[in-house]
Amino acid sequence: MRRSRGFRSKTRHKLQKVKRPGRSNPITRKIQSFNEGDLVHIIIDPSIHRGQPHPRFHGKTGRVVGMMGKSYVVALKDGNKDKQLVVRPEHLQMQE
Incomplete structure (x- = not known):
């Protein structure tokens, strides 16, 4: 039987x-908001599967270009190609 090569x-x-004391999924991550043009880091929260981008984009930085429902559209460059990801705010972090 072939092995699975899933998402x-x-x-x-x-x-x-990382195991740490306190809440593992603070509500502030879910209700944070971004404006168009903000630079954000894509940091995947593995305990929340909804709105999760592909793991190849974990740690990348992109620019918010709009909203799609409760999710944000993030534009970034993957090699020489421009890509747009639809990501929930739980997986985004504002660049400082």
């Missing part, structure tokens, strides 16, 4: 959460 394959270390 989260080869992400054993990339999609691990």
Whole structure:
């Protein structure tokens, strides 16, 4: 039988959460808001599957170009190609 090569394959270390005291999913991550033109980091929260981008984009930085429902459209460059991702705010972090 062939092995599965699903959406989260080869992400054993990339999609691990650090154990720490307190809440693992603070509500502030879910209700944070961004404006168009803001630079954001894509940091995937592995405990929330909705609106999660592909793991290849974990750690990348992009620019918010709009909204699509509750999600944000983030434009970034993947190699020489421009891409747009639809990502929920739980997986985004404002660049400081």
